[in-house]
Amino acid sequence: MDEIRRSPIKGRGAVSNATGRFERETRVLTDDGWTGYAEGGNEVLSDPVRTSVAPASAKSIITSNQSPDIPFDRSVNPYQGCEHACIYCFARPTHAYLGLSPGLDFETKLFAKRNAAELLAKELRAKSYDCRPLALGANTDPYQPIERTEGITRRVLEVCRDFKQPVSIITKSALVLRDLDILAPMAAEGLASVALSVTTLDRDLARVMEPRASTPPRRLEAIRSLTQAGVPVAVLASPMIPALNDHELEAILEAASGAGASAASYILLRLPLEIAGLFEEWLRVHAPNRADRVLSLMRQSRDGALYRSGFGSRMKGTGPYAELLRHRFKLACRKHGLGDRSWQLDCSRFRVPPAVGDQLSLL
Secondary structure (H helix, E strand, O other), rough: OEEEEEEEOOOOOOOOOOOOOOOOOOOOOEEEOOOOOOOOOOOOOOOOOOOOEEEEOOOOEEEEEEOOOOOOOOEEEEOOOOOOOOOOOOOOHHHHHOOOOHHHHHHHEEOOOOOHHHHHHHHHHHHOOOOOOEEOOOOOOOOOOOHHHHHHHHHHHHHHHHHHHEEEEOOOOOHHHHHHHHHHHHHHHOOEEEEOOOOOOOHHHHHHHHHHHHHHHHHHOOOOOOOOOOOEEEEEEEOOOOOOOOOHHHHHHHHHHHOOOOOEEEOOOOOOOOOHHHHHHHHHHHOOOHHHHHHHHHHHOOOOOOOOOOOOOOOOOOOOOOOHHHHHHHHHHHHHOOOOOOOOOOOOOEEEOOOOOOOOOOO
């Protein structure tokens, strides 16, 4: 039997559901003669894919790292998988650990850590806890669409507020504005900041590259509203994709600065593990006339490969193209008054509030 090709599914990023790297079998769609597809596998299959949400059995919530490439050493992620469906998402390969595909499964089979707030409070109360800023949403977006009904991110923020735990949010969703009543008072005490990802200003490109994320204008409006409320905001012009959105770098930084962002950073597209095949497949479908050029420039920036994972270069790449991008970013930041993204939040205010049933102090 021949494999059936999938066509793009509206509202989804990945074109296919490639088997995860830990599976013993490779699964493909085929016609067994009962579906009505033409013989020879020449028909295109495009079925609606629904989103499912299951509880994640989390036993701890603060994740630590020792990477020299990122400015934080601990993070909290309320969700596994992400409905934003960004085709370039570096978190896609993590779904393979669950026996699922980093393709469509990653954006449709989601897991919610519904006990995240309780776990966080428990870990913050530990006598061994040493307060440092938390990154909220370092892996998958804490404000993806299911947060509207799950509310896990908001409950986590309430814990951070009660403990005066510094937190920096990473998102590409205007839903972050829902929690201004928590974030603005925390920011006034030096306890909160937000980094908003603006990948492109082209709504047509955004629609196919990150289909369920907030539109570019809504993200810029979120930057403006956060800034007006006193919350420090950095813009993440990430990822920069050669010959696809890299020409927008200066325009993105200018627009974000105009909306009130005070800092910026960028990352060159990363294609680890299954993402390389998923992204190339997406390119061939959505930007076939640019695909070879994009992939060529990626290899030129990764020492001949589509990706190199070495510390020190994995975020920015190497070679003439990567160096030019680095230079353009610095010049644009200087022109628009954008500083380096700061993690200087106030850890001195951290305190453990009384738990239910604790005896109150007489002082």
